[in-house]
Amino acid sequence: MxxxxxxxxxxxxxxxxxxxxxxxxxxxxxxxxxxxxxxxxxxxxxxxxxxxxxxxxxxxxxxxxxxxxxxxxxxxxxxxxxxxxxxxxxxxxxxxxxxxxxxxxxxxxxxxxxxxxxxxxxxxxxxxxxxxxxxxxxxxxxxxxxxxxxxxxxxxxxxxxxxxxxxxxxxxxxxxxxxxxxxxxxxxxxxxxxxxxxxxxxxxxxxxxxxxxxxxxxxxxxxxxxxxxxxxxxxxxxxxxxxxxxxxxxxxxxxxxxxxxxxxxxxxxxxxxxxxxxxxxxxxxxxSEKEVRGNPVVGIASDKGFMSLYVSKYLMNREVGFGRRLLNILEDEGISYEHTPSGIDDLSVVLREKQMTPEKESFVIERINNELHPDLVYIERGLALIMIVGEEMHSHIGTAAKATQAFADAKVNIEMINQGSSEVSVMFGIKEEGVERAVRSLYNAFFR
Structure with a gap:
């Protein structure tokens, strides 16, 4: 059947x-x-x-x-x-x-x-x-x-x-x-x-x-x-x-x-x-499974319409529950997130731009300032995400290096890099205006 x-x-x-x-x-x-x-x-x-x-x-x-x-x-x-x-x-x-x-x-x-x-x-x-x-x-x-x-x-x-x-x-x-x-x-x-x-x-x-x-x-x-x-x-x-x-x-x-x-x-x-x-x-x-083909990357995906909420606070890593309280603020406003790249003193939350209306933006930032007392908080709009995907990437040395070189060849600055724990994909955040140049350069690097 x-x-x-x-x-x-x-x-x-x-x-x-x-x-x-x-x-x-x-x-x-x-x-x-x-x-x-x-x-x-x-x-x-x-x-x-x-x-x-x-x-x-x-x-x-x-x-x-x-x-x-x-x-x-x-x-x-x-x-x-x-x-x-x-x-x-x-x-x-x-x-x-x-x-x-x-x-x-x-x-x-x-x-x-x-x-x-x-x-x-x-x-x-x-x-x-x-x-x-x-x-x-x-x-x-x-x-x-x-x-x-x-x-x-x-x-x-x-x-x-x-x-x-x-x-x-x-x-x-x-x-x-x-x-x-x-x-x-x-x-x-x-x-x-x-x-x-x-x-x-x-x-x-x-x-x-x-x-x-x-x-x-x-x-x-x-x-x-x-x-x-x-x-x-x-x-x-x-x-x-x-x-x-x-x-x-x-x-x-x-x-x-x-x-x-x-x-x-x-x-x-x-x-x-x-x-x-x-x-x-x-x-x-x-x-479920396929035979090994040689090229670690099977596809390159890209999508526009993202934004990043950036929060910085000295000694954030020692403050228990900081990330949870930040995400709770977004949850209260009915906003879901896509990725949360972080450092020792800073945290970015990537989300779909259409979710954050101007009214919600001012209210969310006000709540973050009042409840989390960060040193800095701002929003960056007009981001795009590009993903290289392939289950064989984890066993190939130099895949990420080849990808970052492709961005450099296209003269596109990388705002953010995030690799999922499954190692099936590597995601790059860039400005929307560079999407097509970056995708073409990645295609040349991995498929030509």
Whole structure:
């Protein structure tokens, strides 16, 4: 049994859904299908999820939302007409969405349900299309599939009892089409994963079914070792370990959701990233272990939008609980951190810039001054993180030296270096303006 998940670009139009149907028919082992909401058809297009968020925002502020609703339904009308399905399906989707808007939910649950309707509607369209082709297919709501989640809207986590319920799906010979991105709490409340969470659904279902393979179909032949928008025609990665892919996803690789691999990793299920537009391409396989290839670095990831909170105090190392109290201040303001490089008398906290609004910034600094009495505290914005990733780095001498030389060759100053305890990655903090120069120089150093 294989679980196949199709991303937004794979289900963006009727033409793409026809390709999806061919891929499903091509392998009888693909018995469970997980889908995203329709993505962009071209670079100028808008994702259906974004249209739904606009609809939810209009509803929340009491604005007339008819225009936003019509934009969403128009996308489905085009897909349904292109698949030559009954227009009644459009009416069904419209009624479902209006019912969500009119239902007596609290506003948070209503907004969650509006966002989740993109995946839900697409799953209904695809299952109907498969049936029209003579395939024994069935739409399956996540609640009926057994996807039971924690009550954390927008960042829900799978509950252990889900896997036993999902495993029961093996008893059927039907092809199930399950919408990704959302599930239900034990009390029956709809909750979603973080944005892009359909990858997580696919991984959870694969783990629950104990599938032999989890296929994640997207719009690229494989994972590249660096962002192809920065480096022209970069090398493809044929195999990765779970840890390497997790680090790369966190570092900015958009091909895979950063949290999606965890269920598959725990269940030791290999994951294959494949191209809907070229399904016979080899793709990239993600496994627990892989053979040694020689190059210690498998990929270079980069991401912008970070900032650093710098705190300095003489004899900080002797002050018991200093770091805990600093992080408690951030926790009180609902701010999560990414990294905490430290010295004897100073500590930096790296976090996502969007979390620290100007109002929060002044309040946080005031609290730090009043409660921790530092010698110096300031915030530096406009940082980017670059990561070199590879499980073999720990056994190769000179990897860090080669990387720092690459930054010097690119004339980019390193603001911060941090190596994780797992030794799978080394992270460099730099100013945003130097990202592309640094990434190209690193690519030349390790891959050319």
């Amino acid at each position: 294989k679980v196949a998940k199709f991303g937004g670009s794979s289900v963006a139009s009727a033409e793409q859904l026809k390709k999806v149907a061919c891929i499903i028919q091509d392998d009888p082992a693909r018995r469970v299908i997980v889908v995203s909401a329709p993505g962009k058809r071209n670079s100028e297009d808008v994702k259906v999820t974004d249209l739904l968020i606009n609809l939810g925002n209009a509803y929340q502020v009491g604005k007339d939302y008819q225009y936003e609703l019509e934009r969403v339904l128009h996308r489905y009308q085009i897909i349904i007409a292109g698949l030559q399905l009954s227009s009644e399906l459009v009416n069904t989707i419209s009624q479902d969405l209006v019912q969500v808007l009119e239902k007596d939910y609290d506003i948070e649950t209503k907004l969650e349900a509006i966002k989740a309707s993109g995946e839900d509607s697409l799953a209904k369209i695809l299952s109907t299309y498969l049936i029209s082709l003579g395939i024994d297919a069935r739409y399956l709501n996540p609640q009926d599939a057994g996807i039971i989640l924690s009550d954390q809207p927008g960042s829900a986590q799978i509950l252990p009892e889900s896997f036993e319920k999902i495993y029961k799906l093996r008893k059927s010979n039907q092809i199930f089409v399950i919408p990704g991105f959302f599930g239900y709490t034990p009390e029956g409340k709809l909750v979603t994963f973080s944005r892009g969470g359909s990858d997580i659904t696919g991984s959870i279902v694969a783990a629950g079914l104990k599938a032999e393979l989890y296929e994640n179909f997207t719009d690229v032949d494989s994972v590249y070792c660096v962002n192809p928008q920065i480096v022209d025609q970069p090398k493809e990665i044929t195999s990765l370990t779970y840890k390497e892919m997790r680090e790369l996803a966190y570092g900015g690789f958009s091909v895979f959701h950063a949290e999606a691999l965890i269920p598959a990793f725990k269940a030791k299920i290999p994951v294959c990233i494949k191209n809907t537009n070229n399904p016979n391409a080899l793709g990239t396989i993600i496994v």
